[in-house]
Amino acid sequence: MPNAWDAEQVVSAPLAKTLIETHFPELAPVTISLLGYGFDNTVYQVKERFVFRFPRRELATGLLKTENQLLPTLASQLPLSIAEPIFFGKPNAVYPWPFTGYHYVQGNPPARLTEEERIQSASVLARFLRTLHHYPYSKAQELGVPFDELNRLDMMKRKSALEKYVKQMKERNLYSKQEILENYVDSIQEIHYQEKNVLVHGDLHIRNMIVDQNNIVSGIIDWGDVHIGHPAVDLAIAYSFLPSNGREHFFREYGEVDEKTHRLAKWKAVFTTVVLVAHSYDQGDNQTLEVALESLNLIFQE
Structure with missing residues (x-):
C-alpha cells in the first residue's frame, strides 16, 4: 500500500536550479542546497537568502496557491516570523506545476531540547x-x-x-x-x-x-x-x-x-x-x- 507521502514528482537540485534561473534570471547564478522534503514539497535553500518549494504531488499545488494569497497579508500581523512568498514560478514544459520562493526564516528546526x-x-x-x-x-x-x-x-x-x-x-x-x-x-x-x-x-x-x-x-x-x-x-x-x-x-x-x-x-x-x-x-x-x-x-x- 502506498504511503500518503509518496511523491508524484521529485524536482532534483539541477532541475530546481534550471527552473529558478529560467523564471527569475535576477537570481542567476543560483547556488542551491537541499533543505528537506515533506509530504507535499521538495525544499531548497537558494543563495542562502531564499527558500524554494516545489510540489511533490498535484494536490499540493492548490495548497501553494492558498499560501501565496494569504501569507503576504498575514506576515506583518504575527509575532513570529513566517516564510513570506516573494517569487512565483509558473508551470512550463519542463515542470507542470507552479512553485514558490520565500524569504529564508533564520534559525534551525528544534532538535534535542531540555x-x-x-x-x-x-x-x-x-x-x-x-x-x-x-x-x-x-x-x-x-x-x-x-x-x-x-x-x-x-x-x-x-x-x-x-x-x-x-x-x-x-x-x-x-x-x-x-x-x-x-x-x-x-x-x-x-x-x-x-x-x-x-x-x-x-x-x-x-x-x-x-x-x-x-x-x-x-x-x-x-x-x-x-x-x-x-x-x-x-x-x-x-x-x-x-x-x-x-x-x-x-x-x-x-x-x-x-x-x-x-x-x-x-x-x-x-x-x-x-x-x-x-x-x-x-x-x-x-x-x-x-x-x-x-x-x-x-x-x-x-
Whole structure:
C-alpha cells in the first residue's frame, strides 16, 4: 500500500536550479542546497537568502496557491516570523506545476531540547496562536482559505490509520513506552464537540517550527495545510512540544479552553506525531525520528 507521502514528482537540485534561473534570471547564478522534503514539497535553500518549494504531488499545488494569497497579508500581523512568498514560478514544459520562493526564516528546526528550553517558548507559541486564531476568518475566506475539508479531528475516521502506524512502531521496536501508546489508542472514542471557525496553521509540529540561537521558537514555516477550522488542530502543539508544566504557562497566555478542546488537542498531537514517526522512519531521517519519539513522551507526560 502506498504511503500518503509518496511523491508524484521529485524536482532534483539541477532541475530546481534550471527552473529558478529560467523564471527569475535576477537570481542567476543560483547556488542551491537541499533543505528537506515533506509530504507535499521538495525544499531548497537558494543563495542562502531564499527558500524554494516545489510540489511533490498535484494536490499540493492548490495548497501553494492558498499560501501565496494569504501569507503576504498575514506576515506583518504575527509575532513570529513566517516564510513570506516573494517569487512565483509558473508551470512550463519542463515542470507542470507552479512553485514558490520565500524569504529564508533564520534559525534551525528544534532538535534535542531540555524541558526548561521548551518552557521558554510556551508564552511565545501561545501569543502566536492567539493572534492567528483571532485573525478574521471571513477575511481569510476572501483570500481563498478553505474550511477543514479533510475533517482533521474526525477521530474515528483516522483511528484505523493510527492503529496501523502504531502496529508498525511495535514491529520495529521504535518506542520504549509502546504499551502506554497502545492503551491510549485502544481507548479512543468519538468526541462530540461544537464546531469553531478560526484561522489555523493546520500542521503545527516540530518540523514546521524554527528556533533561534537560544532554542526559543522564532518562526513557523510550511503553511500548506492552513484552513478555517477548530483551534484544537493547532493547540496540539502544547502537548507535543511542551512538558506538562509548560502547558500551564501556554494556556495562561493563550486563554482557557474547554475540556473537550484539550482532549481533541491531545488526540491530534498523538496522531500527527505517530505519522511523523512513520514518515521519518520511512525516509531514514533519524534526527526527526528521535525528536518525534521525544514528542510522544511529552504528550503522555502527566
